[in-house]
């Protein structure tokens with residue numbers, strides 16, 4: 001198994017593009033609060049069906065994420081709410097493939113945290129006929145250093161895939 005660009009930790013994620021109003025099925029969600037809100041509360045408009053009455057939840061779509069909580073979370077790395085998606089096709093040579101994935105993502109994370117938009121895309125040639133494509137991104141509430149730290153943590157967890 002291998003991880004592709006959807007190594008989607010909550011911090012290695014998608015931005016709110018204007019065209020992101022997307023009604024497709026979400027990629028993943030967590031109802032991370034145990035606390036319930038009461039009727040007529042401002043919480044959970046979008047996540048109401050999946051996380052009824054919960055005071056904290058997060059949901060990912062292809063092009064955006066939505067998170068709410070009764071606990072302040074801006075500017076803090078979220079190491080708890082994370083998930084993996086993988087491409088089920090096998091690569092021909094995992095021994096050489098896996099280090100190349102790591103090299104590409106390290107290069108992209110170094111570009112991403114230094115970019116004001118906090119993302120970077122790129123590719124790496126695998127052999128004469130194939131290329132590896134990558135994407136690294138942070139939510140923009142993080143500091144540059146936390147973005148870097150966060151992406152490094154994500155990359156270090158790749159072997160778990």
Ligand SMILES: *[C@@H]1O[C@H](CO)[C@@H](O)[C@H](O)[C@H]1NC(C)=O
Pocket residue numbers: 034035036053
């Ligand atoms: C929240 O509501 C659910 C469903 O009604 C209930 O099972 C749960 O015990 C409640 N949690 C708390 C912390 O009150």
